[in-house]
Amino acid sequence: MNAIEFILAGMLAAATPFLLAALGELVVERAGVLNLGVEGLMAVGAVIAFIIVYHGGGHFLGFIAAGFASAALSLIFALIALGFRANQVATGLAIGILGQGLSALFGKTYESLTVKGLPKIAIPGLSDLPVVGGLFAQDIVVWLSLLATLAIWATFAFTKTGLVIRAVGENPKAAHAIGYPVIGVRVAAVAFGGMMAGFAGAYASVIYTPLWADGMIAGRGWIAIALVVFGTWLTGRIFLGACLFGAVSLMSLAAQATGLDLPSQLLSSLPYLVTILVLGIISADRRLLKLNGVASLGEPFER
Amino acid sequence: MILPTLVRRQRASLKATLLAPPLALAAAIILNLILYSIMGRDPVAVVYAMILEPFLSWSSFSEVLLKTGPLLLIAQGLAIGFRAKVFNIGAEGQFILGAIFASAIPIWFPEATGGWIWPAMLLLGAIGGALWASITAFWRVKLNANEILVSLMLSLVAAQLLYYLLLGPWKDPNGFNFPQSVMFQYDAMVPLLIDGTRVNVSLLIALALSLAAWVFMQKSFMGYKLQVGGLAPRAAGYAGFNEGWAIWLSLLIGGFAAGLAGAAEVAGPLGQLQRSISTGYGYAAIIVAYLGALHPLGIIVSSLVMAAIYIGGDNAMVSADLPIAAVRVFQGSLLLAYLVAVAFVRYRLEWPHAKAAEGSAP
Structure with a gap:
């Protein structure tokens, strides 16, 4: 297998953690909320x-539990940032630190297991x-992630739900005036974002590199x-961006395999640069x- | 549903401002003790090891003072930026670059002697931190890129750069392949402040710079311009205060302080460049800055508290078998508790049924 075939075959799997988390954050930001805790949620x-999965619960249950756990943590973010109108940057950072600490605490006895x-x-x-050819042989979660991408694109493009989320993010006062529950929509968006980050983390730890190590999310x-931001809040471009990062993270592996002395x-x-x-x-x-940006991003809503 | 609503106060409450940090600390302690009990640890033993022990003996309190230095320095620098709404969260990377720049002197000139070495290391480290932060400033001002993301990414790059140096060109040839540099010569060490402890002069420097930060933010026109830029960007624009200038200044100050802290760490308690030069100081300092209400004097207190949490966490790891990750959990929950408590500076709670009862009275 040459480097191009290798990258094509593995790109989508490598992209999936980025894609799932970014799609979740897209919905959160479209609703006008900036949640910087994604790293900890993942x-x-x-x-x-x-x-x-380690205790034999299976991948399906693993993903469901991960989605619930991360959604629950993101609801703490919602309570503090939306309920108490705290600074969203600081709240997101705190959730990130807390999430990473909790993951290390829970995972302590599982370190380096596979x-x-x-x-x-x-x-x-x-x-x-x-x-x-390698592009068309993927695990079920990759295929479902592609479906999720389509579903989110369609939601924003065609449905009233998508319109309401965008209205809440663009002009919360107007959305409130015509009777939409601004805080309710934002809380739901944050919970959805948390769930997607949970799925993204689950994919990273039980499918893509099926092992646990503290700090394994590594900036993803x-x-x-x-x-x-790269995708300028557009679903299709976010998908392309995720593929780019999937390819970049594989390139380092491919470069080592070809014996490049770097x-x-x-x-x-490389991904950070x-x-x-x-x-x-x-x-x-x-x-x-x-x-394409979201007008009220990061600003608390007050009637 | 009967949920209380937040009602904006006429003016910010001074009482709530002063009460928020201690209340948040108390809430975080209680929440974490519950967590430790669930984990099957004896909460009494944890309280003793984590909260009391750091203050019970002079030797462990001196270790608290030792950790206060870097946290105080970094947080003072960050707070100036946060007040101007410039969110530099990459202090970790600026700290690492400070340590690398400072280490260059003893690594390249291991035979050098003289009293100039440690001050030169501190200065070079501060410049290194500021240079690293200037990348973020350039990206933000010239390219309009989000400084949160750029500064954080640069921290991850800085960690890789450190590993590269320690596994490659700067590895101690007699170090049994450990990722660390040679031990520095005597003159590369910051002089001790208190005999019999590891506390060195850098704590005094941190305190002096805290005073300078206070004068800068409260008394100088430059500091005033920065704060207006953060509180009322439009007003700052009308007054002709340049936003790009505020971003450059915020990031350079933050990078300078974090770089200085990194330099003081390798020229102080460590005495060499190591892989684990920072135990998350750059991130913990963000919490210190907020917990000190972004005020130079408040930050002196909050950095002492955070340093005690570090030492207490180390104690609890040994005596109460608590994983070191518990410190990160504590830090995260402390910031969350503070953010809730500080909401009451600007808002008060109003219960709907009280209002309804008033309304129905004849």
């Missing part, structure tokens, strides 16, 4: 799923194609937040951000 989801991942489901015919939650620390930094670079390029276009 860590909690990862450890909960790992513990359940579980079995999930088998790949191949699309007959397509998966036998040369070069790109932060990159997911950056992806929402320090491994440089390769490990790419994030900084792309963030600069995208943000420099102020009009693009203004046009």
